[in-house]
Amino acid sequence: MTRRWFGGSRRGALMTGHGIRVAACDVERTVGGRTVLRGVSLVAEAGEVSAIAGGSGSGKTTLLDTLAGIRPPSAGEVRHDGGRPDARGLGYVPQDDILHRALPLAHSLRYAAALRVPAGEGPADAVDRTLAALGLTERAGQRVGTLSGGERKRAGIAVELLTRPRVLFLDEPTSGLDPAAAAELMALLQALARAGTTVVLTTHAPADLARCDRVAFLAPDGRPAYVGDPRAMCAHFGVATDADVYAAVASRGASVDAGREPELQLEPELGALEPELEQSAGVGGPDPAAGSRAAEARPAPAKPAAVRRPGPARAAGRADHPLRQWSILARRDLELITRDRLTAAMLIGSPLVIVAMFAMLFRPGAFDPLAPSPSGAAMILFWIAFGGFFFGLTYGLLQICVELPIVRRERLTVLRIGPYLAAKFTVLLPILVLADVLLLAVLRGMNRLPAASWSVYGSLLVTLLLASAAALALGLLTSAAVTEVGQATLMLPLLCFPQVLFSGAFVPVPRMPAIGHTLSYAMTNRWAFEALGSDLDLSGRWAHSRSPLGPPLLASYGDSFDHSPLLGWAVLAGCAALFVAATCAVLARRCPRAGR
Numbered sequence: 043m044t045r046r047w048f049g050g051s052r053r054g055a056l057m058t059g060h061g062i063r064v065a066a067c068d069v070e071r072t073v074g075g076r077t078v079l080r081g082v083s084l085v086a087e088a089g090e091v092s093a094i095a096g097g098s099g100s101g102k103t104t105l106l107d108t109l110a111g112i113r114p115p116s117a118g119e120v121r122h123d124g125g126r127p128d129a130r131g132l133g134y135v136p137q138d139d140i141l142h143r144a145l146p147l148a149h150s151l152r153y154a155a156a157l158r159v160p161a162g163e164g165p166a167d168a169v170d171r172t173l174a175a176l177g178l179t180e181r182a183g184q185r186v187g188t189l190s191g192g193e194r195k196r197a198g199i200a201v202e203l204l205t206r207p208r209v210l211f212l213d214e215p216t217s218g219l220d221p222a223a224a225a226e227l228m229a230l231l232q233a234l235a236r237a238g239t240t241v242v243l244t245t246h247a248p249a250d251l252a253r254c255d256r257v258a259f260l261a262p263d264g265r266p267a268y269v270g271d272p273r274a275m276c277a278h279f280g281v282a283t284d285a286d287v288y289a290a291v292a293s294r295g296a297s298v299d300a301g302r303e304p305e306l307q308l309e310p311e312l313g314a315l316e317p318e319l320e321q322s323a324g325v326g327g328p329d330p331a332a333g334s335r336a337a338e339a340r341p342a343p344a345k346p347a348a349v350r351r352p353g354p355a356r357a358a359g360r361a362d363h364p365l366r367q368w369s370i371l372a373r374r375d376l377e378l379i380t381r382d383r384l385t386a387a388m389l390i391g392s393p394l395v396i397v398a399m400f401a402m403l404f405r406p407g408a409f410d411p412l413a414p415s416p417s418g419a420a421m422i423l424f425w426i427a428f429g430g431f432f433f434g435l436t437y438g439l440l441q442i443c444v445e446l447p448i449v450r451r452e453r454l455t456v457l458r459i460g461p462y463l464a465a466k467f468t469v470l471l472p473i474l475v476l477a478d479v480l481l482l483a484v485l486r487g488m489n490r491l492p493a494a495s496w497s498v499y500g501s502l503l504v505t506l507l508l509a510s511a512a513a514l515a516l517g518l519l520t521s522a523a524v525t526e527v528g529q530a531t532l533m534l535p536l537l538c539f540p541q542v543l544f545s546g547a548f549v550p551v552p553r554m555p556a557i558g559h560t561l562s563y564a565m566t567n568r569w570a571f572e573a574l575g576s577d578l579d580l581s582g583r584w585a586h587s588r589s590p591l592g593p594p595l596l597a598s599y600g601d602s603f604d605h606s607p608l609l610g611w612a613v614l615a616g617c618a619a620l621f622v623a624a625t626c627a628v629l630a631r632r633c634p635r636a637g638r
């Protein structure tokens with residue numbers, strides 16, 4: 043079946059030219075103060091499938107990331123064709139899905155292609171070619187979330203093949219697949235390798251090893267227990283099957299050391315490394331004899347005439363421009379919202395429900411000069427401010443955390459954070475404008491707000507929009523910072539409570555103790571509430587109110603509503619900018635560019 047995908051011109055469609063030789067020499071990696079990889083030396087050749095195997099927690103993913111150049115080694119060296127790893131020339135398939143589940147497969151691939159495929163080949167052509175090559179053409183219109191596990195794995199590989207990478211790294215591509223689907227996927231990777239790509243993968247499954255050309259088996263302490271031909275591995279450990287190797291390595295632990303088995307030492311790999319590493323300071327050269335033994339033992343892979351670095355990023359040619367990225371990402375965000383019915387229902391439904399509740403909660407005429415309700419007017423303005431905050435926060439809260447693995451993958455190559463966040467604002471702000479306009483229009487239409495000039499209502503709308511924008515930025519920041527969707531949901535009440543308590547509506551700011559007074563400065567809701575009160579001259583209304591409650595309220599709130607709305611606008615805009623900057627910083631840390 044796999045052969046069919048790569049037969050004839052389809053094989054040509056996936057030809058990647060020379061694969062990259064990936065070489066590691068004495069690599070060590072320390073994570074969180076603990077050394078999780080030590081003394082790893084290996085070579086992954088073009089045209090071969092190389093596996094990183096080992097028990098859980100032995101460092102397979104860490105080694106894969108290090109070989110890919112995503113994380114630099116703490117000691118030792120990783121070379122791609124003798125040069126520094128350049129992540130833009132490679133494909134990397136993480137364990138998590140890197141396609142949006144709500145989109146049809148072809149659409150998802152088209153956005154990925156628009157971001158990554160260089161000028162010259164149209165994204166649509168690249169998608170058609172890749173879908174055909176991976177046997178997914180018939181699934182093109184199907185939502186990614188409804189694909190089978192095996193199809194989703196292939197779809198993840200399809201994303202990476204769009205740019206015809208010279209080397210493909212895959213983190214546990216067969217996990218979660220039944221043996222037949224796993225075998226099919228491995229055959230696909232073998233075919234890819236034969237078409238010229240270097241394929242490096244991690245695996246838990248002994249059955250996968252038989253389909254690989256090389257294996258590096260890691261001991262629990264991150265040392266290589268075996269590096270070499272998978273067919274010789276059982277003999278090396280004196281066991282009957284590949285599955286038994288796991289138990290042998292686990293029981294012997296660090297005492298199993300590739301370096302202690304003369305006939306299966308690392309020399310072949312180090313010998314292959316020698317030409318690339320000979321000029322590297324601090325890396326000892328291998329025994330020349332070992333290199334020649336290696337050459338005899340294995341046909342020499344086609345070597346580039348000269349040591350060369352991976353070519354410049356193909357992807358950069360097309361979509362590296364921030365404006366272009368923004369336009370692609372905005373279209374993708376819009377389609378995601380419209381395709382995901384639950385999200386669409388939440389975005390449109392929550393303002394409708396909240397506006398309806400406000401309309402039912404407040405009595406009309408709170409601002410009526412003849413029979414005013416001073417406290418009712420304050421409450422109406424507070425809840426309007428809070429409505430704007432709530433809309434923005436809920437819109438932003440789930441935006442990033444649900445697609446973090448995709449962002450992380452796209453950041454490795456092309457994605458810029460600025461256009462990514464700008465696209466979110468471009469799609470969500472217009473919906474927020476509609477929600478805020480609806481809120482003011484309905485409350486005015488139902489006489490919960492007073493008659494006033496267009497300029498006053500314009501000012502109310504600006505205040506509300508800035509409050510929503512700042513809350514949207516806070517929601518995006520939270521979404522970028524949490525590690526899972528559940529945490530984002532838990533953050534909703536945590537973020538809302540202080541905005542209610544310290545806004546000055548229930549306990550006026552002048553009546554708060556010093557700590558509460560200080561905290562209130564950090565609440566966007568306080569500034570929105572006070573700007574709305576200033577717009578509608580709440581102080582003046584209370585001072586000349588026919589209600590006996592007016593003067594005491596004025597005494598409690600003091601000068602809260604006496605400053606210009608411009609002050610509130612400046613603070614809200616500043617908060618929005620601050621939250622956006624913090625979101626950029628969090629994303630840059632959590633989704634680093636390769637090698638950082």
Ligand SMILES: Nc1ncnc2c1ncn2[C@@H]1O[C@H](COP(=O)(O)OP(=O)(O)OP(=O)(O)O)[C@@H](O)[C@H]1O
Binds near residue numbers: 099100101104
């Ligand atoms: N960010 C981190 N902070 C602290 N420890 C980490 C971090 N990332 C990985 N580790 C530790 O490094 C070790 C190797 O992790 P890694 O994910 O590479 O293992 P693995 O072999 O891929 O595991 P599995 O097969 O279970 O996915 C583990 O003990 C893990 O706890």
